Amino acid sequence: MATGQEVHAQLQQTNAERQLLELQIEEQRYKRLRTTSTQRRVQPKRKSEIRFTDQIIFAGLKGTLVGRTLSVGNNMELKNWKCKCIAYLCRNVIIDFTNKDQLKLIGVALEKLNSRFQLFVERAERDLTPLSDATKKIENHASAKTCLKKIEAHNYANSNERATKMIYVHILDQIMNKPILFHGSSRKHFSEMSFLVKFWGPVIELFFDANQCCHWRVRSPIINNPLKSALITKVHLNAVLKRIPYLPAAKIKTVVVPMIQIMGLSCVVYGMNIIDKKVYTLQKISSFNYPSTQREVKSGGIKSLLDGFALVE
Incomplete structure (x- = not known):
């Protein structure tokens, strides 16, 4: 029968053999990793295979x-x-x-x-006929001043009408009482943020949900970032579709996420939807300008602006 010392010696020998085996296994693993890493550095990258997931085919188009x-x-x-x-x-x-x-x-x-x-977006109505009719009577500075007073005196029935009225007042008041804002000598010094703060910002905050607050941050000029806007819109569209998994497949195409591009006093509204699996379209829905003269107001410039934003709403 083995003594305690002999058992202890056998355990030590077994432990030493186990540690040696683990070291050998680790060394072999390290060699395999180095070999694989070297091969990956030497071998050229293969282009990922294109998987054709859609069935959209046009005459003359190579493939889908x-x-x-x-x-x-x-x-x-x-x-x-x-x-x-x-x-x-x-x-x-x-x-x-x-x-x-x-x-x-x-x-x-x-x-x-x-x-x-082609996208067909239902036109919404946010303009007020009495206000747009009043602007049609503008002929000169005096009649424009009378028009502004009439609009200021208009009684609104709900929050939407109040917002529409205040947009008319805001734009007309700028044109009448601070025309220097629209002079070319002034506008050439404006940054993109200046156009937002002085013109579009107040209109957007009045038009959309009064319970939400807009946050404006300095970005590089949006005219140089149409790609970034499109990619962000795609992310929003995917997020919307994930929140409504119960939507029938036939209805997915009807989900449209808007994208607004503001460049100076011009605004373009786009719509993005998904027409097939992983196939997106970006289409122009509307374009309009921020009215800068009495003539533009008289010709329906404010109404066009309201109709354009109504598409987004």
């Missing part, structure tokens, strides 16, 4: 719409901003109906896209 769009995006050289914009739109399978260069590279005509996928 998704396949052709991804092919354009993956093969385009990113030599300048224009190429980067088209490439990243294509890689995200966003078909911009207003981007003629992208459509030309994909090989599909705008007319063909419109015939099958």
